[in-house]
Structure formats: C-alpha cells, structure tokens
Amino acid sequence: MNTYAKFMREAKSMAGNEIHRAKIKKAITSYEIQVDGMKKQQFQDWNAAREVAAGIKNEVLANLPEMLQEFEEKLTSRGATVLWAENAEQARHYIEEIISRHNARKVVKSKSMTTEEIELNEYLESRGIENWESDLGELIVQLADEKPYHIVTPAMHKSKQEIARLFVEKLGIEYTENAEELTMAARAHLRRAFVTADIGITGANFIIAEEGAIVMTENEGNGRLGMACPKVHIAIAGIEKMLPRLADLSLFLPLLTTSGTGQQLTGYNSIVRGPKSAAEPDGPEEMIVILLDNGRSNIYAQDHFREVLRCIRCGACLNACPVFRSVGGHTYATTYQGPVGSIITPQLRGMAAWQHLAHACSLCGACTEVCPVGIDLHPLLLETRWQADKEHAASKKWQFAIKMWSKIIPSRKVIDTFRPLMKIFLPLAKPFLSANQKKRIPTMAKKSFAQMWENNESTR
Amino acid sequence: MNPRDSILKKLSSINSLQKTPAARTQDRQIYQDYPEETKDELIARFKKQFLALAGEFFPVSSYEKAGAHIFELLKSVDSTKHLVELNPLCQKIFSACPELEAKFENIENKTLAATDFADYATGLTGADFLVARTGSIVLRTNSAGGRRLSVLPPLHIVVATVAQLVPSLDAALQNRGFREGDWSYGTIITGPSRTSDIEKILVLGAHGPKRLALILLDE
Numbered sequence: 001m002n003t004y005a006k007f008m009r010e011a012k013s014m015a016g017n018e019i020h021r022a023k024i025k026k027a028i029t030s031y032e033i034q035v036d037g038m039k040k041q042q043f044q045d046w047n048a049a050r051e052v053a054a055g056i057k058n059e060v061l062a063n064l065p066e067m068l069q070e071f072e073e074k075l076t077s078r079g080a081t082v083l084w085a086e087n088a089e090q091a092r093h094y095i096e097e098i099i100s101r102h103n104a105r106k107v108v109k110s111k112s113m114t115t116e117e118i119e120l121n122e123y124l125e126s127r128g129i130e131n132w133e134s135d136l137g138e139l140i141v142q143l144a145d146e147k148p149y150h151i152v153t154p155a156m157h158k159s160k161q162e163i164a165r166l167f168v169e170k171l172g173i174e175y176t177e178n179a180e181e182l183t184m185a186a187r188a189h190l191r192r193a194f195v196t197a198d199i200g201i202t203g204a205n206f207i208i209a210e211e212g213a214i215v216m217t218e219n220e221g222n223g224r225l226g227m228a229c230p231k232v233h234i235a236i237a238g239i240e241k242m243l244p245r246l247a248d249l250s251l252f253l254p255l256l257t258t259s260g261t262g263q264q265l266t267g268y269n270s271i272v273r274g275p276k277s278a279a280e281p282d283g284p285e286e287m288i289v290i291l292l293d294n295g296r297s298n299i300y301a302q303d304h305f306r307e308v309l310r311c312i313r314c315g316a317c318l319n320a321c322p323v324f325r326s327v328g329g330h331t332y333a334t335t336y337q338g339p340v341g342s343i344i345t346p347q348l349r350g351m352a353a354w355q356h357l358a359h360a361c362s363l364c365g366a367c368t369e370v371c372p373v374g375i376d377l378h379p380l381l382l383e384t385r386w387q388a389d390k391e392h393a394a395s396k397k398w399q400f401a402i403k404m405w406s407k408i409i410p411s412r413k414v415i416d417t418f419r420p421l422m423k424i425f426l427p428l429a430k431p432f433l434s435a436n437q438k439k440r441i442p443t444m445a446k447k448s449f450a451q452m453w454e455n456n457e458s459t460r
Numbered sequence: 461m462n463p464r465d466s467i468l469k470k471l472s473s474i475n476s477l478q479k480t481p482a483a484r485t486q487d488r489q490i491y492q493d494y495p496e497e498t499k500d501e502l503i504a505r506f507k508k509q510f511l512a513l514a515g516e517f518f519p520v521s522s523y524e525k526a527g528a529h530i531f532e533l534l535k536s537v538d539s540t541k542h543l544v545e546l547n548p549l550c551q552k553i554f555s556a557c558p559e560l561e562a563k564f565e566n567i568e569n570k571t572l573a574a575t576d577f578a579d580y581a582t583g584l585t586g587a588d589f590l591v592a593r594t595g596s597i598v599l600r601t602n603s604a605g606g607r608r609l610s611v612l613p614p615l616h617i618v619v620a621t622v623a624q625l626v627p628s629l630d631a632a633l634q635n636r637g638f639r640e641g642d643w644s645y646g647t648i649i650t651g652p653s654r655t656s657d658i659e660k661i662l663v664l665g666a667h668g669p670k671r672l673a674l675i676l677l678d679e
Contacts, residue, residue, distance in 0.1 A: 026659070026660075027659070027660055031660070043491060043492060044489050044490060045490060048489065048490050052490060061477070062477055064471050065471040065472045068467075068468065068471075069468070078644065084462075084464040084467050085463060086467060090463055134667065135657070136655045136657040136658070136666060137657035140657065140658075153657070154657075155658070159659065160658050160659050163658055179661040179663050180663045182658055183655055183657075183663040183665075184665070187665070187666060187667055191578075195574035195575045195577065195578070195612075196574075196575065211639065219653070219654050219656075219666065220666035220667045221611055221666060221668020221669070222666070222667040222668075224611045224647065224668060225611055225667055225668070227645065228574075228606075228608045228611055228645075229574040229608065230574075239467070239471075247630060247633045247634050249629070250628065250629040250633050250634075253629065254594075261656070264650070265596060265629075265650040267649070267650055267652070267668070268649060268650070268653075268668065269648040270645065270646070270647040270648075271645070271646040272644065272645050273643065273644050273645070273646075274644045275644060276606075276607075276644055277643065277644045278642070279602065280602070280607075280644060281605060282572075282574075282606040282608050283606060283607045283645060291467075293463075293467045293470075297471055300471060300474065301470070301473075301474055303476050
C-alpha cells in the first residue's frame with residue numbers, strides 16, 4: 001500500500017477512535033494550561049521573544065556554512081571529532097565504524113529525533129548491538145515495538161494502564177498503575193545499562209558556533225548519565241541546530257521549554273565542549289559529533305522554505321493542530337509529525353510519496369500562532385501543495401480533479417450548466433470529498449444563489 | 461568530494477541569501493520585568509523558585525551551621541557511603557565540623573569506575589552560579605568533581621555562597637569567567653531529576669538524583 005492510501009486508511013480509523021481522542025485530549029489540555037501559565041510567568045512580551053528568536057535563527061541561516069566551520073574548528077581544538085553526513089546511510093556508517101573500532105556491544109541512547117530519522121534503532125538491532133533507549137517515553141515505545149507518537153512526548157498515546165501491562169510483560173514487575181512506581185521500575189531496569197554501556201548516543205537541541213559546544217535539554221538525567229558513564233559519546237545533530245553564541249541560550253532554553261512542556265527550564269541543560277579534559281576525573285575519552293544534512297540543504301536552497309529550518313522541535317505546532325489531535329501521531333508515519341512534519345517530510349523524503357500530508361490541513365493557522373520561532377507554517381503548507389502541483393507529484397486522480405475544477409469554477413455559465421448534473425454527481429463523489437466517510441454531504445438547494453439574486457427572492 | 465566539502469559547497473552556493481546583521485537580544489523587553497533587586501530579594505526569589513521545584517533549601521550564616529545541615533541530610537539516607545569534591549568551601553565547612561570529614565570519601569583520592577558509584581548515596585559538590593529567576597544551579601566539571609558525582613548518587617548536596625547568586629541565566633552565561641577554564645561539560649540544574657512521560661503525571665527521581673539539597677552560605 002502506498003503512503004497516501006495508508007495515511008487515508010489510518011486517518012479514517014483514528015478520527016473515529018474515541019478512546020484515542022480522550023487520551024490525547026487529556027494530555028494536551030494539561031499541556032495547554034501549563035504553557036499558558038508559563039508564558040505569562042516567564043515572559044513580559046511573548047511576541048517580542050518570538051521575534052528576537054526568529055532574528056537570531058535568521059542570522060544563523062544567513063551564515064550557516066561559516067558557523068558550521070567555526071563550530072567544527074572550536075570543538076575539534078578540544079579533542080572532539082566532527083563528522084559530516086550527507087544522508088542517513090553515511091551517518092549509520094560512521095556509527096558502525098566507531099562501534100567496531102571499540103568492539104562495543106552495548107549502547108545507551110537518550111531521546112533524539114535525528115537518530116529516529118536515520119533509523120538507528122533498527123540498524124543497531126540488525127547488527128546485534130544491545131541498544132537501550134533510556135528516556136522513559138522512548139523506553140515505553142521501544143518496549144511496545146512502536147515508533148514515537150510525538151517528537152517531544154513519545155508515549156503521549158499510552159494510558160498508565162497500557163504502560164502497566166507493558167511493564168508487567170517486558171520488565172516482569174508487579175502490576176501497578178502508580179506513575180511513580182512505574183518510573184522507578186524503569187529507573188531500576190536501566191541503572192545497570194548506564195554504568196556498563198560502551199557507548200552513549202545522544203542528540204543535540206542546539207549546537208553553538210562561537211563555543212564549539214553541543215547543548216542537550218532533558219528532565220530525567222538519562223542524557224547526563226549517557227554522557228558521563230560510557231567511554232565514548234556520539235552526538236548526532238541536524239546542521240540547522242546552530243546558534244551563534246552561548247549567551248543565546250538564555251533566550252532559547254526558556255523558549256524551547258515553555259513551548260515544549262510549559263516548564264520554566266527543563267531539569268538539566270547540559271553544555272558539552274569536548275571529551276574529558278586532562279584535569280577531569282571522568283567523562284568520555286572520545287567524543288564524536290555527527291553533523292547531519294539528510295536533505296536539509298535542499299530546504300536551505302529554496303527561498304520559500306528556508307525559514308522552516310528555524311524550527312527548534314518544541315512540538316507546539318503538533319499540540320495545536322486539530323488534524324494531529326484527531327488522526328494522531330502514528331498516522332503520519334514520519335519521524336516528524338504534525339504541521340512542521342508535513343512541511344519538511346515532502347522536502348526531506350520526496351514530494352510524490354509525502355505531499356498528501358500538506359493536504360491534511362484546514363489552513364486554520366493555529367500552528368503559526370504558537371510557533372516560538374515565528375515560522376509561517378500554514379502558508380508553507382499551502383506552498384507545499386503548490387509545489388507538488390507544479391512538479392506533478394500528486395496522484396493522477398487528484399491532478400485530473402483539480403484540472404476539471406479549475407475549468408468549471410471560473411465561469412458562471414459552466415457552473416449553471418453543471419448544476420443539474422451536480423445533484424446526481426455529488427453523492428457519487430462522496431468518497432473523494434471527505435477523509436472521514438462518516439461526514440454527511442449536504443443536499444443541494446433547489447435554486448442557486450445567483451438565480452435567487454436575479455429574481456430578488458428572499459431566502460426565508 | 462568528501463561529505464564535508466560537498467555539504468559546505470551546497471550551502472555556500474546559494475546566491476539569494478541575505479546577509480542579515482547580527483540579531484540583538486537587548487532590543488526589546490522580553491522577560492518578565494523585575495526591578496533591580498537587593499541581595500535579600502534575590503535570595504527570596506531563588507528560594508521561592510527552588511522550593512517550587514521540590515529542592516531542599518538551607519540558608520545558613522556560618523560554616524558550623526552548614527556542617528550541621530549536611531550532617532542531618534546524611535542521617536536522612538540509609539547508607540554510610542558518601543562522596544565529596546573537596547573544593548575550598550567544603551574544606552572550610554569540614555574544618556569547622558571535623559566529625560563531618562570522616563563521613564565523606566574524597567573523589568580526588570579515588571579511581572572510581574561508573575559501576576562503583578552504585579554504593580554511594582550522596583554526592584557533595586560546589587557550584588559556579590545560582591540563578592535567582594529560575595532557581596537553577598550552574599555547575600561545570602571543574603567545580604563539580606567531574607560528570608558523575610552530581611548525577612549518579614540519589615542525593616545531590618550543593619554548597620554555595622550568596623556571592624554566587626546572579627539574577628538571570630543571561631548573567632551567568634555572559635559572566636566573563638564562565639567560558640574560561642579547561643572544562644568539557646557544564647550543566648544547568650533546575651530541580652531534582654523528573655519525568656512526566658506517563659499521562660503527564662510529575663514523578664521525581666527518573667534517572668538522576670531523587671533529591672537535590674542546597675546549603676546557601678551568607679557570611
């Protein structure tokens with residue numbers, strides 16, 4: 001089944017799933033209350049903060065090649081290695097090389113969407129490497145053999161009852177619905193993995209040009225443990241994660257956290273400038289940063305789409321999106337879900353297979369309103385449709401329908417000619433008109449508005 | 461062409477890019493506006509934030525009192541194994557309370573593998589900055605005895621002085637001393653380890669320390 005047909009099938013089934021809807025409503029309502037409160041508590045002027053953040057990210061985009069080289073030079077000078085990957089395969093190849101050089105058997109991973117992007121879990125499993133997801137949400141989806149549901153909240157779709165049953169089956173604990181007891185079970189399960197792993201793999205929320213540093217934001221401490229215990233630390237960062245200066249963190253950390261979870265700051269924000277230095281008692285002997293392009297330079301090359309590289313992956317647009325809320329994260333079948341995912345996926349993975357995501361949008365603009373770096377998300381979704389049409393990337397059926405539509409709709413005469421036919425045609429077109437066939441197609445009025453206008457009739 | 465040059469060449473070949481001037485963060489009032497605060501107001505602000513994050517806060521006026529609080533904290537855990545990064549402030553506290561010194565093992569005198577940390581209940585470290593606005597503690601590896609001491613033991617005790625208190629994260633990151641020194645790792649700690657990955661229910665002590673205590677000395 002192709003990606004479009006699969007999306008339609010999943011979307012239909014999820015939109016009518018009331019249990020899913022209740023779980024997501026609960027999670028997002030609690031998120032919204034937190035975020036609204038924190039915006040007021042932390043910021044005098046949220047919109048001014050967004051504008052400044054967008055300005056700093058534009059500065060990055062204007063100077064990206066120079067900043068990447070500065071980052072590489074500074075980080076390398078402290079003994080770290082910087083590797084550049086044009087695509088997922090190259091990134092995996094680098095990791096394979098490091099693993100075999102160290103004869104490593106055990107990897108402990110912290111939450112990272114770039115590792116999802118290069119499908120690292122599947123790859124490590126296929127090579128027989130023990131791979132421990134250490135973020136609680138990621139652990140839950142790993143144990144359930146699923147993909148993350150949401151870029152920030154991977155297990156948003158799981159109730160505590162479902163997690164309890166999963167832990168009973170996979171971790172062998174006593175059944176409990178107590179969130180604290182479940183968290184402690186995960187803590188105990190992973191403790192030994194942290195201190196015995198050969199390699200720690202993390203993502204990066206930001207990389208700093210001026211400082212040659214990577215920055216990791218987290219709450220649990222699993223990222224810190226993964227960078228403190230194993231003798232090798234690998235970090236994978238998209239090239240767009242750049243910030244010019246260390247001091248920019250004083251805006252971007254609160255901005256990311258407020259939008260992502262409604263906290264003032266996450267529990268731990270770590271700044272890593274290299275492997276352990278000579279004076280330090282512990283830390284990895286080797287640190288490797290893999291800079292991942294994987295299609296980002298294609299987005300960068302397009303004037304219209306470049307601004308989407310400002311994205312800091314906070315997940316706010318997913319939570320705000322009425323389509324995400326009804327079809328759910330897994331329906332997208334992409335690494336990045338929701339509005340921003342629907343813009344970048346066609347660019348990163350091909351227009352023909354993924355352009356349908358840009359149509360799963362009512363252009364309501366809720367995403368644009370919440371974006372902390374001021375990306376014009378819904379206009380870019382429209383732009384994606386336009387580009388898909390220009391490149392004839394849509395299905396033949398769709399292209400034909402649009403062609404007919406564009407012939408009929410500009411002319412009053414043609415519309416009037418077609419009107420009687422429409423009465424017959426409309427019910428037949430039902431499957432094409434709505435994603436959810438539970439929707440009712442309205443019946444047509446006896447006279448058109450134009451006819452009534454001409455006869456000066458009242459509609460009452 | 462190697463991947464590095466190929467990526468850089470692709471990024472550099474865009475002609476339509478506008479070279480925008482460096483963005484400035486000081487142009488507009490962004491953050492909640494607090495008037496310039498006195499020392500006591502900063503302490504009060506820090507305390508409020510830190511307590512809201514479930515931190516344990518002990519303001520003290522002498523080394524003896526600092527020592528007494530650390531003693532009490534050690535009593536609250538069911539283990540006798542404790543580690544310290546013996547920075548000058550800890551040294552002064554230990555001199556004032558000699559019986560405390562015997563309770564701790566100095567991390568500098570030991571070579572500990574990551575697995576050895578399982579036995580230890582407490583890590584005692586210094587700090588570089590305290591951030592009033594967010595109730596955060598800023599550590600770098602040179603003040604914290606490396607990366608493991610402040611994250612592996614379930615109880616993390618920090619000793620700091622009021623002189624280390626700054627109003628905002630910006631003030632800490634822009635401080636001249638922050639970027640100096642041969643440190644590889646720094647972390648901004650805001651409360652004990654936590655998670656809300658299960659139905660958004662807050663649980664403390666996910667993977668890092670379950671408890672975070674601060675002894676704040678005002679001489």
